[in-house]
Structure formats: C-alpha cells, structure tokens
Amino acid sequence: MLILNCPYCGVDVEETELAAGGEAHLKRFGPGASDDEFHDYLFMRENPKGVHFERWRHVNGCGKWFHAARATDTLEVFGTYSAQTTEPPKEIREAITAKRPGWTWREFE
Amino acid sequence: MSEPISALNHASYDGIAKVAECGLQGMITLRGDLSDKVLAKSVKDATGQKVPGQREASVNGDTGVCWMSPDELLVLVPYSEVNAKLAQMTETLSGIHALAVNVSDARAVFCVSGSSAREVMGKLAPVDLSADAFQPGQIRRSRLAQVAGAFWMDDAETFRVVCFRSVADYAFKLLKVAAQPGSEVGVY
C-alpha cells in the first residue's frame, strides 16, 4: 500500500484516496513544434527501476494534483511537492541523493 | 413552491452507534483566495467565524465553516437562511475573484453518534480516527467505501458526515452495516 502526503491537505493519505496521473514533468512543446517533439510528448515515457517522478491527484480529498518522488523498486517515497512547478524542488532532489547517490531521471540529477 | 425534503427525510438507525440523516442543511461552496480580507468578511458575516486554517472546521450546530482545500471553504448556514446569506455573500464578494454557490440540495448530511462512532467511521474511511489523530475542530475529506465523503466531529462521540445527495442511500446503508449490533472492533 502506497502512502503519500498530500502537500495541500498536509495529511498522509493512502493509495485508495488518490488517483494516479502518470509521469511528472512532461514538457509540452509550443505552437510550431516538430512532429517528433509532439510524438515524444504523447508517447515517450520513462520506465525506471528506481527513482521516478509521478503526478497524483487527491481525488477523494481536496481534489488537487501534486507531485511525488518515489522508488518503483521499493515503493519508498522520497517526498511529495506542489504541482505548481516544472521541476523537482531542491529539497526533494537532496532527499533522493541522500538515499540514492548518483541517481538520474530524464534531465534531472 | 413545493416543500423541500432532505434525501432520506430523517431516516435513522440504532446499532453500536446511532446513525441519523440530519435533514436539510444550508451549504454554500466558496472558492477564492482564502487570505483575502473581503472573503474573510463574507465568511464572518455569514457564520460569525474566522476563515479556518488547513483541515479546520469551525462549526456550531448548523452554522459554521469548514476548510475544503487551499482555495475552497464549505459555509454552513441554516437551510431557511441560505438564499439570504448567499445573496449577502455574493454582494460582499462582488469586487474580488471569488465564487459562492448554493449546494444545499446537492448534499446529504448524517450524524453518527455514540461511544463507537469512531469505529463506525473507521470501518468506512481510510483515515486514522484515533483520538490522537482526529478531534472536534478538524475536518477530513476522504471516501466512505466507494463514494466521496467529508466529516467532522461535533463532540468527542459525534461525527457529522457529508456526501452527495445522489449517494445518500448508499452512504446510509454503509453506515448501517458499519454500525451493526455486535460489530465492535475495539480499536478506538
């Protein structure tokens, strides 16, 4: 059972109160983007064994979207953070580094 | 004008806790910037309460205000006053980016009371309802089995539970099953 802290409610909630929203920090390219960029935005996803960033929605709760950083191999949660960001905040990245030195995920490390 | 009737018209059940549909409750959903002074005034005028902090509920009987999310409050007023209170709020809020809507008839409210009330709620919602974790003055939006529901406590042995009116029958049946005689778990 996955337990995440909703950063808006400030409360630990279990998976059945949440809806999974897929991979985090996808970049949608603007008007005039190439077909390749649009293809990658639509279809290309990370599938790591280890550190991963995801979107979750507190659907049976405040209704807000947020981000989670966790490990797919151990279900360890490194932290959750606001949806109003395009990249993992420093404290989340440091929390991951403390547990998984040398981690990388897309362009982040 | 026809006479308004609540979803289950005060149906009730006695088990390890008493479950009762509370009848009509005036409810206004208020969305906006919760730090805005004008918004705070509209809440104060309607309920006499301050804007609640995160997961706080300031409720006295059928009047009060609950925190629903960082940009949403649930304003409770007597059902008979909801139109007048809403008109007053809308007037107060006219200059700011905020929205107040009467949702009274979209909701059902239950009261779960008795010494096993925490147990009854704990069977249905994935929430720590120990006295250390949940107390009067707090609200929790969660789920009751398969439907969304929110609850707060009127006192140490009484929960007030809100769900959508369309699932009132389902919620009442859930609460009845959870309150069956002999079904105490003894956790809380």
Ligand SMILES: [Zn+2]
């Ligand atoms: Zn939440």
